[in-house]
Amino acid sequence: MEGAPDEELMLAYKAGNAGAFETLYARHRARLYRFVLRAVKARAVAEELFQEIWMRVIEARARYAPQARFTTWLYTIAHNHLVDHWRKRGLSLVALDGEELPATGDPDPADEAQAREALARFAAALDALPALQREAFLLHEESGLSVAEIAAATGSNEEAAKSRLRYAMAKLKAAINDG
Amino acid sequence: MADERDPQISQRYRELGTQEPPPALDRAILAAARRATSRHRWYSSLAAAAVLIFAVAIVVQFERQPPDQVPMSTPSTPVAAPPSEQQAAPQEREAPTRSPAKPAQRRRAAPDVQFAPEPPARTERAPSAPAPAPTPDANVAAPAAGAAADAERKRADEMQAAPQLQRSRVMPRAAHLEEEPPERWLERIIELRRAGRHEEADKQLAAFRQHHPSYKVPEAALRREK
Numbered sequence: 138m139e140g141a142p143d144e145e146l147m148l149a150y151k152a153g154n155a156g157a158f159e160t161l162y163a164r165h166r167a168r169l170y171r172f173v174l175r176a177v178k179a180r181a182v183a184e185e186l187f188q189e190i191w192m193r194v195i196e197a198r199a200r201y202a203p204q205a206r207f208t209t210w211l212y213t214i215a216h217n218h219l220v221d222h223w224r225k226r227g228l229s230l231v232a233l234d235g236e237e238l239p240a241t242g243d244p245d246p247a248d249e250a251q252a253r254e255a256l257a258r259f260a261a262a263l264d265a266l267p268a269l270q271r272e273a274f275l276l277h278e279e280s281g282l283s284v285a286e287i288a289a290a291t292g293s294n295e296e297a298a299k300s301r302l303r304y305a306m307a308k309l310k311a312a313i314n315d316g
Numbered sequence: 317m318a319d320e321r322d323p324q325i326s327q328r329y330r331e332l333g334t335q336e337p338p339p340a341l342d343r344a345i346l347a348a349a350r351r352a353t354s355r356h357r358w359y360s361s362l363a364a365a366a367v368l369i370f371a372v373a374i375v376v377q378f379e380r381q382p383p384d385q386v387p388m389s390t391p392s393t394p395v396a397a398p399p400s401e402q403q404a405a406p407q408e409r410e411a412p413t414r415s416p417a418k419p420a421q422r423r424r425a426a427p428d429v430q431f432a433p434e435p436p437a438r439t440e441r442a443p444s445a446p447a448p449a450p451t452p453d454a455n456v457a458a459p460a461a462g463a464a465a466d467a468e469r470k471r472a473d474e475m476q477a478a479p480q481l482q483r484s485r486v487m488p489r490a491a492h493l494e495e496e497p498p499e500r501w502l503e504r505i506i507e508l509r510r511a512g513r514h515e516e517a518d519k520q521l522a523a524f525r526q527h528h529p530s531y532k533v534p535e536a537a538l539r540r541e542k
Contacts, residue, residue, distance in 0.1 A: 150353070153353045154353070155349055155353045155354075158346070158349040159349070162349070166336070166337055166342065167334065167335075167337070170335065170336060170337040171335055171336075174335055175332075184338070184341055187341065188341060188345060191345045191348075191349075192345070192348060195348055195349050195352045196352075198352070255328070256328065256331050256332070259331075263332075278325070278329050279329075306322060309325050309328070313325065313328055
C-alpha cells in the first residue's frame with residue numbers, strides 16, 4: 138500500500154486497515170504540522186490542534202467518500218479547527234482578512250534584533266500576514282493545494298482564495314526585496 | 317497565475333525550517349487510529365452476533381405460538397376456522413427455513429383470514445360444508461349429494477395423507493357438527509348411505525346419537541341396505 142494514492146489509503150483505513158492510516162499519516166504529518174504551527178505561531182497550541190485534526194480524521198473515516206483529493210479534505214478539517222481556535226480566542230477571521238487593518242503579529246524582540254537578516258524579515262512578514270492570507274499561502278506553499286482546492290478547503294470561492302494568495306505573496310515578496 | 321509558485325518565496329519559506337511533530341505525538345495519534353479499527357471490528361462482530369441471536373429468538377418464539385392463534389378466530393367464525401388451519405399447517409412445517417420476517421407477516425395475516433378467506437379455501441369449503449348456507453328445501457340438497465360425497469372422500473384422502481392435519485381438522489369439524497341442525501345432519505347421513513359410503517355414514521350416525529341422544533332417529537331411512 139506504500140505507493141497507493143491517499144484516497145485509496147483512506148478507504149482502506151475506513152475498511153479497517155490500520156496500516157493504511159500509518160502510511161497516510163507518514164505522508165502528511167510534517168506538512169500539516171508546519172501548516173498549523175505557522176498558522177497559530179505557538180508550539181503547544183499547534184500540537185494540540187494537530188492532534189485534534191488527526192483525531193477528527195479518525196472519527197470521520199466512516200463518512201469519508203473520495204469526492205475530492207484527500208489533501209483537500211484533510212486541510213478542510215484543519216481549517217475548521219483553526220477557525221474554532223481563533224473564535225475561542227475572540228479573533229474574527231473576517232476582520233483579520235481586511236487589507237486596511239494593520240498586521241496583527243507582534244514580532245519577537247529577537248526577530249527585531251535580527252531584522253536585517255533576510256530570513257528573519259521573511260518570517261516576520263509571514264507572521265504578520267492576516268490569518269486568512271497566511272492560511273492561503275501555507276495551503277499553497279506547504280501543502281501544495283491549488284487555488285480551487287484552497288477555496289474548497291476554506292469554504293470560500295476561488296476569487297477570494299486567489300485574492301488572498303496574491304496579497305500574501307506580494308507582501309512576502311516585498312519582505313524579501315526590502316533588503 | 318496565482319497557482320504558480322515564486323521560486324524566491326518558496327526558497328525562503330523552506331529556509332524557515334522543517335519542524336515536525338514530536339515522536340510522542342506521532343505515537344499517540346497512531347495508537348488512537350489502531351484502537352479505532354480494533355473497536356470497529358469488535359462492534360461488527362457484536363452486531364452480527366446480536367442479529368443472529370435475535371433471528372433465532374424470533375423463530376423459536378414463533379414455533380411456540382401458532383396453536384394459540386387459531387382458537388381466537390374459531391368461536392366467532394367457526395366455518396372459517398378449518399381453511400385457516402389448513403393454510404397454517406403447511407406454513408408451520410416450513411417455518412424453520414423461513415426468514416424472521418415471515419412470522420410477523422403471519423401474525424398480521426391471522427385476522428385477515430377471519431374476515432376475508434382466500435379464494436382457494438372458499439372453493440374447497442363450499443361443497444363440503446353446507447351448514448353455513450342451509451337450503452330451505454331439503455330436496456335441493458339431492459343434486460349436491462355427489463359433490464358432497466366427493467368432497468368428503470377428498471377430505472378423507474387428505475387426512476390419510478397428512479395425519480398431522482387430522483387433529484387440527486377434527487376438532488373444528490366436531491364443533492361445526494354440534495352446531496348443525498339435527499335434521500340437516502341426518503339428511504347428510506342419508507346422502508352418505510345413498511352414495512354407498514356406509515362406513516362413514518355409520519360413524520356419523522354414531523356421532524349423531526352421541527350428540528343428540530334424545531332425538532328420534534328415522535331408523536328405516538338410515539338403515540344400511542344390503
